[in-house]
Amino acid sequence: MPSEDAAPRLDVDQILADPGVRIVVCCGAGGVGKTTTAAALALRAAEQHGRRTVVLTIDPARRLAQSLGLTELDNTPRRVKGIDVEASGGELHAMMLDMKRTFDDVVLQHTDPAKAAEIFANPFYQAMSSTFAGTQEYMAMEKLGQLHARGEWDLIVVDTPPSRSALDFLDAPARLSRFLDGRMLRLLLAPARTGGRSMFSFVTASFGMFSKVVQKVLGAQLLTDLSGFVAALDSMFGGFRQRAEQTYRILQARETAFLLVAAPESDAVREAAYFAGRLHEERMPLAGLVLNRVHRPVVRLDAAESLAAADRLVELGGHAATVDVLRAHAALARQAVREQQVAARFTEAFPTVPAVSVTAQPADVHDVDGLRTIGAAISRP
Ligand SMILES: Nc1ncnc2c1ncn2[C@@H]1O[C@H](COP(=O)(O)OP(=O)(O)OP(=O)(O)O)[C@@H](O)[C@H]1O
Ligand SMILES: [Mg+2]
Numbered sequence: 001m002p003s004e005d006a007a008p009r010l011d012v013d014q015i016l017a018d019p020g021v022r023i024v025v026c027c028g029a030g031g032v033g034k035t036t037t038a039a040a041l042a043l044r045a046a047e048q049h050g051r052r053t054v055v056l057t058i059d060p061a062r063r064l065a066q067s068l069g070l071t072e073l074d075n076t077p078r079r080v081k082g083i084d085v086e087a088s089g090g091e092l093h094a095m096m097l098d099m100k101r102t103f104d105d106v107v108l109q110h111t112d113p114a115k116a117a118e119i120f121a122n123p124f125y126q127a128m129s130s131t132f133a134g135t136q137e138y139m140a141m142e143k144l145g146q147l148h149a150r151g152e153w154d155l156i157v158v159d160t161p162p163s164r165s166a167l168d169f170l171d172a173p174a175r176l177s178r179f180l181d182g183r184m185l186r187l188l189l190a191p192a193r194t195g196g197r198s199m200f201s202f203v204t205a206s207f208g209m210f211s212k213v214v215q216k217v218l219g220a221q222l223l224t225d226l227s228g229f230v231a232a233l234d235s236m237f238g239g240f241r242q243r244a245e246q247t248y249r250i251l252q253a254r255e256t257a258f259l260l261v262a263a264p265e266s267d268a269v270r271e272a273a274y275f276a277g278r279l280h281e282e283r284m285p286l287a288g289l290v291l292n293r294v295h296r297p298v299v300r301l302d303a304a305e306s307l308a309a310a311d312r313l314v315e316l317g318g319h320a321a322t323v324d325v326l327r328a329h330a331a332l333a334r335q336a337v338r339e340q341q342v343a344a345r346f347t348e349a350f351p352t353v354p355a356v357s358v359t360a361q362p363a364d365v366h367d368v369d370g371l372r373t374i375g376a377a378i379s380r381p
Contacts, residue, residue: 010288
């Protein structure tokens with residue numbers, strides 16, 4: 001049974017046009033089309049629904065970034081030119097997340113410039129702001145909070161980082177704020193008072209993720225740097241936590257719509273189902289599932305019929321090219337059925353979550369025309 005027939009149809013235009021919806025978050029497993037979907041929806045919101053829209057992209061492919069006029073990471077939204085907004089009066093602004101600059105900005109907001117300069121120079125800060133697992137997710141949330149606070153846009157469309165697991169986006173901020181919360185750091189400080197050696201082994205164990213940096217700063221400098229880092233962050237804990245909590249509340253609000261993006265593959269659909277469960281637990285509003293890159297045969301001929309026709313044609317000494325086409329069609333028809341079965345697993349688990357399918361395009365989506373096509377496909381499947 002085709003999953004979209006069973007699930008209610010997701011009406012993306014209704015979401016994009018709704019003035020009550022101020023944030024759309026596109027999430028899902030790695031490589032399923034989150035960035036593409038986010039950019040396509042933002043473009044559609046501006047062109048078709050006249051909304052003043054900003055899209056926060058994360059690591060967009062170079063060509064896509066270029067087509068949105070994003071040639072450098074400058075961490076602030078730029079207006080996208082050359083789109084068709086004359087009739088609608090909408091606007092599209094786009095930006096790429098610069099994780100480190102966002103972290104730097106947060107530090108600057110919570111401390112004076114001299115202290116900030118000290119923090120920036122600290123190797124532990126440098127490691128954490130550029131490599132800590134979860135920093136990208138946390139900074140995406142931080143940036144969303146900032147854009148929302150500016151109140152300049154009708155609609156903010158958020159892409160999420162290319163995590164292995166879709167859940168990382170929800171978990172990372174908590175993990176990071178736990179870290180910043182000081183429990184772990186207080187533990188680190190305790191052995192520091194007792195002497196260098198235990199401190200060293202403890203640090204090496206706890207900061208496994210920073211191992212390279214730890215090696216680089218080995219020696220007397222280590223303690224000084226780490227204590228400096230801890231002391232500096234200590235003064236900012238409250239601010240960090242408060243901001244994370246604020247953004248979390250925004251994500252739970254009615255103005256937010258989560259869209260789960262999945263490819264019609266077992267892993268991606270399983271990920272999507274986990275994520276849907278988590279959103280429900282966190283009381284975050286799931287608007288629907290976008291099943292991206294599905295294959296649809298253009299003619300109504302199932303795999304068996306197609307293969308039978310090919311065999312018959314061979315018997316009759318028919319045209320070889322036609323036989324090939326029939327066989328290729330049979331393979332496509334079989335894949336379409338497989339994809340529907342995979343997608344049906346999600347719908348069985350979440351029968352009330354609206355869904356929509358987007359056909360796999362013949363080529364990658366890397367320009368405004370391509371985004372427009374995807375936007376139209378999501379809206380009129
Ligand atoms: N419907 C589609 N048809 C054809 N190609 C697509 C479609 N959707 C996305 N793509 C292509 O698939 C690739 C991955 O898409 P995208 O970058 O949007 O995925 P992502 O979920 O953001 O990945 P990551 O998790 O790495 O951030 C891109 O090259 C994009 O152009
Ligand atoms: Mg992406």
